Amino acid sequence: MTHALDVITATEAGTLFGLFRERLRRSPHAVAYRDYDRNGAAWITLTWAQLAARVASWQQALAGEGLAPGARVAVSLRNGVDWVTFDLAALGLGLVTVPLYTDDRPDNVGFILADAEASLLLVQDGLRYRRLAAALGHDHLQRILVLESRMDDVPVADPRLRQVADWLPERGELRHGVDDPHALATLVYTSGTTGRPKGVMLSHHNILAVVESGLQAVDVCPRDRFLSFLPLSHAFERSVGYYLPMAAGAQVVFARSVATLADDLAGQRPTVLTAVPRIFERIHARLTTQLAAAAPLKRRLFEATVRVGWSRFLHGQGRGPWRASHVLWPWLDALVARQVRARLGGRLRLVVSGGAPLAAEVARVFIGLGVPVLQGYGLTETAPQLSVNRLDDNDPASVGRPLPGVQVRLGEHQELLVRGPGVTRGYWNNPAATAALLRDGWLHTGDQVRLAHGRIYITGRIKDILVLSNGEKVPPAEMELAIQLDPLFEQVMVVGEGRPFLAALIVFNEDLWRAFAGEHGLDADDPLSLTDRRVLHEVLQRVQHQLHAFPAWAKVRRVHLSREPMTVDNGLLTPTLKMRRAAVQARYLPALEAIFADPLAGGAEPAPRAARRG
Numbered sequence: 001m002t003h004a005l006d007v008i009t010a011t012e013a014g015t016l017f018g019l020f021r022e023r024l025r026r027s028p029h030a031v032a033y034r035d036y037d038r039n040g041a042a043w044i045t046l047t048w049a050q051l052a053a054r055v056a057s058w059q060q061a062l063a064g065e066g067l068a069p070g071a072r073v074a075v076s077l078r079n080g081v082d083w084v085t086f087d088l089a090a091l092g093l094g095l096v097t098v099p100l101y102t103d104d105r106p107d108n109v110g111f112i113l114a115d116a117e118a119s120l121l122l123v124q125d126g127l128r129y130r131r132l133a134a135a136l137g138h139d140h141l142q143r144i145l146v147l148e149s150r151m152d153d154v155p156v157a158d159p160r161l162r163q164v165a166d167w168l169p170e171r172g173e174l175r176h177g178v179d180d181p182h183a184l185a186t187l188v189y190t191s192g193t194t195g196r197p198k199g200v201m202l203s204h205h206n207i208l209a210v211v212e213s214g215l216q217a218v219d220v221c222p223r224d225r226f227l228s229f230l231p232l233s234h235a236f237e238r239s240v241g242y243y244l245p246m247a248a249g250a251q252v253v254f255a256r257s258v259a260t261l262a263d264d265l266a267g268q269r270p271t272v273l274t275a276v277p278r279i280f281e282r283i284h285a286r287l288t289t290q291l292a293a294a295a296p297l298k299r300r301l302f303e304a305t306v307r308v309g310w311s312r313f314l315h316g317q318g319r320g321p322w323r324a325s326h327v328l329w330p331w332l333d334a335l336v337a338r339q340v341r342a343r344l345g346g347r348l349r350l351v352v353s354g355g356a357p358l359a360a361e362v363a364r365v366f367i368g369l370g371v372p373v374l375q376g377y378g379l380t381e382t383a384p385q386l387s388v389n390r391l392d393d394n395d396p397a398s399v400g401r402p403l404p405g406v407q408v409r410l411g412e413h414q415e416l417l418v419r420g421p422g423v424t425r426g427y428w429n430n431p432a433a434t435a436a437l438l439r440d441g442w443l444h445t446g447d448q449v450r451l452a453h454g455r456i457y458i459t460g461r462i463k464d465i466l467v468l469s470n471g472e473k474v475p476p477a478e479m480e481l482a483i484q485l486d487p488l489f490e491q492v493m494v495v496g497e498g499r500p501f502l503a504a505l506i507v508f509n510e511d512l513w514r515a516f517a518g519e520h521g522l523d524a525d526d527p528l529s530l531t532d533r534r535v536l537h538e539v540l541q542r543v544q545h546q547l548h549a550f551p552a553w554a555k556v557r558r559v560h561l562s563r564e565p566m567t568v569d570n571g572l573l574t575p576t577l578k579m580r581r582a583a584v585q586a587r588y589l590p591a592l593e594a595i596f597a598d599p600l601a602g603g604a605e606p607a608p609r610a611a612r613r614g
Contacts, residue, residue, distance in 0.1 A: 004221065004222075005219060005220075005221050005248070006026065006027075006221070006222050006248065006249040007212075007215050007247055007248055007249075008022050008023060008026075008246075008247045008248075008249075009212055010181070010205065010208035010209050010211070010212045013208050013247070014179060014181055014204070015091070015176075015178055015179065015180070015181055015183070015185070015204040015208075016088075016091045016185055016204050016207060016208065016243065017088060017091040017092035017176055017178070018176070018179075018204075019208065019243065019246055019247060020052075020055070020088050020092075020246065021174070021176065023048055023246050023247075023249060024048045024049065024051075024052050026249065027048055027222070027249050028047065028048050028049040028052075029047050029048075029049060030047060030048060030222065030249065030251075031045050031046070031047055031251050032046055032047055032048045032050075032051050032246075032251065032252070033045070033046045033051065033081050033084070033251070033252050033253070033254065034046075034251065034252075034253040034254070034268065035080050035081045035253075035254045036080075036254065036256045046081060051081070051084070051085065051088075052174060053171065054081070054085045055085055055088045055089045055092070055174065056089075056171065056172040056173055056174045057168055057169055057170065057171055057172045058085055058086060058088075058089035058168065058172075059089045059092055059093060059172055059173075059174065059175050060169050060171070060172025060173070061167055061168050061169060061172075062089055062090060062093055062095070062120075063093060063175070065119070065120060065142070065143055067093070067095060067119055067120065069093065069094030069095065069177055069178060069183075070094065070095070070096060070183075070184065071095050071096065071119045071120075072095070072096045072097075072098050072116045072117060072118045072119060072187060073086075073090050073095050073096070073097060073098065073118060073119060073120040073121075073122070074097075074098040074099075074100055074112070074113055074116070074118040074120065074121045074122070075087065075097060075098070075099055075100065075121075075122045075233075076100040076101075076102055076109070076121065076122065076123045076124065076128060076132075077102065077122060077123070077124050077147065078102055078124060078231075078257075079228050079229065079230075079231065079232050079237075079254045079255070080254045081254070082147060083232050084232075084242065086122055087232075091178075091185060091204075092174065092175055092176050092177065092178075093175060093177050093178075094177040094178035094183065096184050096185065096186060096187060097185070097186045097187075098112065098113075098116045098118055098186070098187045098188075098189070098199075099186070099188060099232060099233035099238070100112065100233055101231055101233045101568075101575035101576075102124060102128065102231070102233075103568050103569075103575060104568065104575045105568065105569065105571070106131060106132050106134060106135040107135060108197065108575075109132055109135055110132075110134075110135025110136065110137075110138070111196060111197070112189050112197060112199070113135070113136065113138060113140075113141060114138040114140075115189075115196075115199060115428065115429060116187050116189075116199055116428065117138075117140040118140060118141055119140055119141065119142050119143070120141070120142060120143040120144075120145070121136070121141060121143070121144050121145065122145045122147065122164075123144070123145070123146055123147065124146075124147055124148060125146060125147065125148040126146055126148075129144065129146050129161070133158075136158075141160065142160060143160055143162065144158065144160045144161045144162070145162055145163075145164050145167060146161065146162070146163050146164065147164045148164075178204075180204075181203065181204045181205035181208070182203045182204070182205050183203060183204060184201055184202075184203055185202055185203055185204045185206075185207065186202050186207075187199040187200065187201060187202075187428050188200045188202060188233075188235050188238075188380050190380055191574030191575055191576040191578055198427040198428075198430055198433055199427055199428030199429070199430070200235075200380045200381050200424050200427060200428075201424055201425050201426060201427065201428055202235075202383050202422075202424055203425070205421065206383040206421065206422045206423070206424065207239055207243055207383050207422070208243070208247075209383075209405065209420075209421035209422055210239060210382070210383045210384070210385050210403070210420075210421065210422040211239060211243050211244045211247050212247070213385075213403040213404045213405050213406070213421075214239075214240065214244055214385050214388070214403060215244065215247060215248060216403070216404050217388050217390055217400075217401075217403055217404070218350060218352075218374070218388065218390065218391065220244065220245065220248035220250050220272065220350075221248065221249070221250065222248065222249035222250060222251075223250075223271075224245070224248070224250040224251070224271045224272050224350075225250065225251045225252075225253060225268070225269070225270045225271050225272065225347075226241055226245050226250060226251070226252045226253065226270055226271075226272045226273070226274070227252075227253050227255055227264060227265065227268055227270035227272075227273055227345075228241045228242070228252050228253065228254050228255060228274075229254075229255035229257075229258060229261055229264070229275075230274060230275065230276060230355075231575075233575070234355070234576055235378075235380045235383065235384040236274065236276075236354050236355050236378065236384055236385075237274060239383060239384060239385065240274045240352060240354075240385065241274045245272075250272070253268045253270065255268075261279075262343065265343065265344050265345045266342070266343060266344075266345055267345075268345065269345035269346060269347045270345055270347065270348065271347050271348060271349050271350065272348070272349070272350045272351075272352075273344075273348055273350070273351045273352070274351075274352050274354070275351065275352070275353055276353065276354065276355040276356055276577070277353055277355070277356050277357065277358040277359070277362070277481075278356070278577060280353065280358065280362050280363075280366060280373070281359065281362055281484060281485075284361075284362045284365055284366075284485070285485075285487035285509070286487075287302075287340075287365070288485075288487050289487045289512065301332070301335065301336060302336055304328075304332060305332040305333075305335070305336040305337050305368065305369065306364065306365050306368035306369060307325075307368065308325050308326065308328055308329055308332055308368075309329065309332070309333075309337060309367070309368035309369055309370060310364050310367060310368035311323055311325065311326065312326050312329055313367050313368065313394075317392070317393070317394060317395075319395075333370065336369070337368075337369040337370045338370075340369045340371075341369065341370055341371060344371065348371060348372065349372060350372055350374065350391070351366075351371060351372055351373045351374065352374050352375075352376050352388065353373055353374070353375050353376070354375070354376045354377065354378065354384075354385075355576065356578070357375075357458055357477060357478070357481060358373070358375050358396070359481040359482065359484070359485060360396065360397055361482075361485055362485070363375065363396035363397075364396070367394075367396060372391060372394075373396065374388055374389040374390070374391065374394055374400070375388075375389055375396055375398070375399050375400065376388035376389065376399055376400055377399030377400070377456060377458065378422075379443075379445060380424075381423065381424045381437060381443060382418065382420065382422045382423055382424070382443065383422035383423075383424070384422070385403060385422070386402060386403060386406055386408075386418055386420065386422075386456075387399050387400040387401055387402045387403060387406070387408075387455075387456050388400040388401075388403065389401075395455055397457065398455040398456060398457045399455075399456050399457070399458055400455060400456065401454050401455055401456075402418075402420075402456070403420070405420055405421050406418060406419070406420035406422075407419040407420065408451065408456065409442070409451075410449070410451060411442070411444065413448060413462055414448045414449060414450065414459070415444060415445065415446065415447065415448060415449075415462055416445045416447050416448075416449040416456065417442035417443065417444055417445070418442065418443050418445060419441065419442055419443070423438075423443050424437075424443075426438060446461060446462050446463060447460075447461055447462070448460045448461065448462050448465070448475065459475055459478075460475030460476075460477055460478075461475075461477065464476060464477065464581060466494070466495070466496045466497045466502070467497060467498065468496055468497075468498070468499060468500065468501070468502070469498055469499055469500045470500065472553050474494075474496065474502065474553060474554065476493070476494035476495075478550075479494050479502075479547060479550065479554055479556070480492045480493060480494055482546045482547055482549075482550070483504065483506075483543050483546045483547065483556075485546055486542050486543075486545075486546055487509060487512060488508060488509055488512045488513070488516060488539075488542065489506050489507070489508065489509065489542075490507045490508060490509040490510075490565065491506070491507035491565060491566050491579075492504055492505070492506055492507075493505045493579055493581065493584055494556065495585060495592060499596050501555075501557045501558070502554070502555065502556045502557060502558075503556060503557065503558035503559065503560065503592065503595055503596065504543060504556045504558075504559050504560070505559075505560050505562065505584065505588055505591075505592075506539065506543075506559055506560070506561050506562065507562050507563065507564065507565055507566060508561065508562070508563055510563060513563060516535075517529050517535075520532065520534055520535060520538075522535070530561040530562065530563070531561075535561070536559060536561070539559050539561060540556070540557075540558075540559050543556050543559060544556065558595040558596070559595075560588060560591045560592065560595055562588075566579060566584060571583055572584050572587065
């Protein structure tokens with residue numbers, strides 16, 4: 001980069017609150033955050049000095065609660081300055097922040113609060129409080145704070161309940177009560193794809209060391225602007241979208257919501273974006289749908305742009321030759337690629353995708369259009385980044401090279417084992433799970449990988465591997481990603497454990513399903529339409545088309561169709577939008593039994609014996 005860097009190292013910061021104090025010392029009048037004031041319907045900006053005044057007031061109020069260093073305090077707020085203010089105030093007093101997802105189920109929240117023995121809870125508004133009220137009965141919870149609602153919107157029978165406006169003083173003084181980098185900073189509860197969530201213990205040093213190594217891999221400067229929309233309760237967004245820009249002196253804009261993300265990208269024009277693959281998949285699906293309805297010339301022009309852009313990318317990375325078609329890029333860029341980038345604000349120079357695998361075709365399209373997508377990898381248990389691609393060393397099929405200070409090796413069943421400064425000390429109140437995670441001096445990730453040329457290639461999640469009745473082992477994740485590239489399919493889960501063949505549970509994109517049903521002369525609202533033989537046959541053909549490049553063993557021979565989305569509320573997704581595979585299979589067990597029992601179910605002929613790999 002040509003812009004000057006201003007990075008605060010882990011040693012200079014000492015603790016996460018020390019990071020904030022050092023940034024305040026260096027850049028008091030620089031803009032720290034832009035947030036949207038819903039009451040005033042306007043964007044507001046805060047400098048580091050203005051943020052410090054807010055933090056001081058929160059510290060004054062928190063100190064009045066009589067909480068000892070190490071006490072756990074929970075926060076259930078949407079992304080915004082208030083989230084950051086509360087977190088920094090708590091960290092400065094030596095308290096341990098417990099982030100909660102705002103859309104998590106009450107029983108899950110109740111479990112986390114009880115397990116962490118949280119002393120204080122901050123919630124967004126009265127609606128959120130009422131939703132959680134039945135789960136807030138444990139003895140350790142001394143104070144419940146409601147940020148936004150008036151008291152007449154909230155029941156006042158609970159003596160623990162206070163409105164922040166009445167509880168918060170006008171001013172205070174900054175306090176820094178903990179100087180130990182290895183003190184516990186936060187408990188981040190895993191999303192619980194199997195069983196109850198586990199509280200990952202992360203120290204100040206865990207997070208700061210990973211932030212520092214991340215900035216050694218990818219440059220960020222004070223002129224950069226991040227757009228924050230992934231939940232700050234997610235370790236990825238918290239480290240990369242909150243603490244990392246603070247260490248680099250960059251500005252963060254808090255998106256108003258996921259629903260307004262497109263407008264916020266265009267209006268706020270970020271230079272750096274952290275996202276999960278689902279965002280790119282949805283944009284890709286919209287592009288695919290629009291192109292399907294476009295004139296043939298427009299489709300060919302788009303395809304040519306992606307093809308030439310991808311070829312230029314490979315050449316720039318040293319993995320492909322220069323081609324004569326590259327001279328067409330300025331023209332193709334002006335006609336096609338620049339228009340797509342403009343929808344993303346037009347200034348993105350760095351996009352980091354994490355949290356789940358990014359489909360190779362989706363990465364190819366975005367990179368071909370000039371959007372610099374870098375796939376990374378990590379776990380909550382590693383604070384969380386372990387690896388990332390670099391701008392000048394980017395293989396989108398991989399999750400990049402390990403960050404500086406991270407060691408990796410293969411264990412049994414090609415499991416990735418890691419060491420590094422971000423590795424957790426273990427799970428809160430769960431020695432058995434800690435012992436399973438940390439063995440022989442290595443953290444066992446549970447992810448099956450291939451290591452090649454210094455890069456990490458994720459091949460599957462060991463516990464998700466499907467073993468067919470003929471002994472064939474099938475990793476379903478890549479198949480599900482490929483099938484979901486068809487925009488008609490909103491959610492997909494491949495199943496077949498102990499069965500003679502593979503099947504897929506498919507949830508339709510509701511808008512596209514209606515059009516699809518209409519094309520077949522069917523009533524989209526009639527449940528029988530989902531079992532129409534023509535629909536099943538065409539869906540199976542589309543699935544098999546998406547899997548055409550996979551080996552013979554990766555063939556889906558039956559489908560079960562649904563319009564009911566898997567969500568957090570119905571218990572089929574975690575708050576981080578990962579499928580709870582066991583819960584999904586339990587929900588659809590009768591349907592699965594039917595399609596595996598009926599040789600003609602799913603609109604296909606009886607399946608031959610699955611081909612085995614050599």
